[in-house]
Amino acid sequence: MASVAGSGSFSELEFTDADFKSVRDLVRKNTGISLSEAKRDMVYSRLVRRLRELNLQRFSDYLALVCSDGADDELIQFTNAITTNLTSFFREGHHFEYLAETVLPELMRQNADVRKIRIWCCAASTGEEPYSIAMVVKEVIPKNSGWDVKILATDLDTNVLATAEKGIYPVDRIKDIPAHRQRRFFLKGGGKQQGHVRIRPELQQIITYKKLNLMDQWPLSGPIDIIFCRNVVIYFTKDTQKVLLERFTKLVAPGAHLFMGHSESLNNVTDKFQLLGRTIYRFAE
Numbered sequence: 001m002a003s004v005a006g007s008g009s010f011s012e013l014e015f016t017d018a019d020f021k022s023v024r025d026l027v028r029k030n031t032g033i034s035l036s037e038a039k040r041d042m043v044y045s046r047l048v049r050r051l052r053e054l055n056l057q058r059f060s061d062y063l064a065l066v067c068s069d070g071a072d073d074e075l076i077q078f079t080n081a082i083t084t085n086l087t088s089f090f091r092e093g094h095h096f097e098y099l100a101e102t103v104l105p106e107l108m109r110q111n112a113d114v115r116k117i118r119i120w121c122c123a124a125s126t127g128e129e130p131y132s133i134a135m136v137v138k139e140v141i142p143k144n145s146g147w148d149v150k151i152l153a154t155d156l157d158t159n160v161l162a163t164a165e166k167g168i169y170p171v172d173r174i175k176d177i178p179a180h181r182q183r184r185f186f187l188k189g190g191g192k193q194q195g196h197v198r199i200r201p202e203l204q205q206i207i208t209y210k211k212l213n214l215m216d217q218w219p220l221s222g223p224i225d226i227i228f229c230r231n232v233v234i235y236f237t238k239d240t241q242k243v244l245l246e247r248f249t250k251l252v253a254p255g256a257h258l259f260m261g262h263s264e265s266l267n268n269v270t271d272k273f274q275l276l277g278r279t280i281y282r283f284a285e
């Protein structure tokens with residue numbers, strides 16, 4: 001049935017059931033994201049902008065373009081439009097307390113011979129999450145102590161990664177960060193950058209940003225000591241989650257920690273990660 005999407009407002013373009021189905025199939029195939037019927041209006045409003053930019057009148061024409069040979073750039077734009085990138089500094093603050101008080105001190109004992117810690121933040125969005133991790137790392141691990149700590153921050157969406165890599169944010173994004181952390185880790189912008197803050201290089205130096213689709217090959221080698229995989233598997237089906245979690249097991253160090261999002265659970269997904277509490281898991285094969 002043909003419908004006009006965008007309840008309460010008139011939309012100019014027709015978005016049929018067949019169009020929505022094609023979008024859902026394509027998104028599922030390329031990203032693992034499973035879009036429910038309830039996401040129909042959201043999908044419409046995010047994609048219609050792109051149709052307008054391209055002067056296209058029909059979703060079917062747009063989808064044909066996205067799927068055509070050599071349209072890799074459009075597929076990237078399509079994917080970027082679909083992803084939900086909500087994030088914030090120190091989101092789910094108890095995870096960062098646990099990282100500071102338990103996980104990092106334990107790793108400093110456990111990895112004392114190699115003096116190396118590897119962290120993967122696999123749905124990094126605009127960077128607030130990896131920078132929050134990096135701040136904790138800098139606070140816990142003494143400067144010049146010879147520890148080699150690296151954070152790999154990846155995401156599928158190239159737009160959010162570009163923001164993350166820049167490390168520049170409107171000042172209100174850090175309003176809930178305590179003043180001592182603001183002073184230590186952020187530089188205030190002046191002139192054209194008034195109203196913005198910039199992450200200090202000492203944090204950027206320990207983070208590598210890379211585009212990585214969790215559904216594709218992962219060009220990374222383990223062992224990884226900590227994985228932050230928060231607020232992303234919620235968009236995947238249980239089957240996809242199972243495959244993903246099994247792949248994590250091949251990459252992590254014995255006893256590695258896994259942080260999941262507040263509404264995510266590994267019940268009926270895997271028993272190789274043991275729940276420690278409050279969506280913090282430990283690899284226990």
Ligand SMILES: C[S@@+](CC[C@H](N)C(=O)[O-])C[C@H]1O[C@@H](n2cnc3c(N)ncnc32)[C@H](O)[C@@H]1O
Nearest residue numbers: 031083085086087123125156157213214230231
């Ligand atoms: C809601 S944000 C969560 C950001 C951050 N982890 C947090 O909890 O604040 C979800 C992120 O997952 C990314 N994402 C979705 N599907 C992905 C996939 N298949 N591979 C990699 N990243 C994906 C999106 O681009 C988005 O930036």
